[in-house]
Amino acid sequence: MILLDTFYDGYLFTYFILPALIFLSRIIDVTIGTVRIVMVSKGQKYWAPILGFFEVLIWLIAISKIFQNLDNWVCYVTYAAGFATGNYIGLLLEERLAVGIVKIQIITRKKANKLIKNLIDAGYGITHHPAQGSSEEVSIIYSIINRKEIHNVEEIVMTTNPKAFYSVEDVKSVNKGIFPGKTIWRKGK
Secondary structure (H helix, E strand, C coil), X not given: CHHHXXXXXXXXXXXHHHHHHHXXXXXXHHHHHXXXXXXXXXXXXXXXXXXXXXXXXXHHHHHHHHHHCCCCHHHHHHHHHHHHHHHHHHXXXXXXXXXXXXXXXXXXXXXXXXXXXXXXXXXXXXXXXXXXXXXXXXXEEEEEEEHHHHHHHHHHHXXXXXXXXXXXXXXXXXXXXXXXXXEEECCCC
């Protein structure tokens, strides 16, 4: 009976508990890695190395368990599944953090006066100019906003001019700007 209990405990650990721990560690380290890459791209020079330290530490622990159990194919599958899941969760987390600044470009086919007024009233700085589209005159509006504000600006655009075309691009740094609630003067790089 003791031999059966030992076998069962070893089997349970080897094929269920260990793979589950590897899966969770991969989710954590890949999520951290995804956020770290975003921090690097945003110029966050203090957060990126701290996140990198923990990412590699967790990865080393997980990969060492894989090498200790080379005959356990379940560990391979959970390692890969943890990697895929970690990427997904990392992207969701990065989206929720919304770190950084973006440029939104809005192109309208009809007059943009009401949209411009609504954006300014909401505290956004804008630059506007008329332009010629492929078949008609258009108005182009640019605004530099905090990434967390994208949804608010999209809502203003959709309410005021639902057929407007807009695009959003990442901005690494800004020199000066008007942001909702305050005027800021930031040093560029």
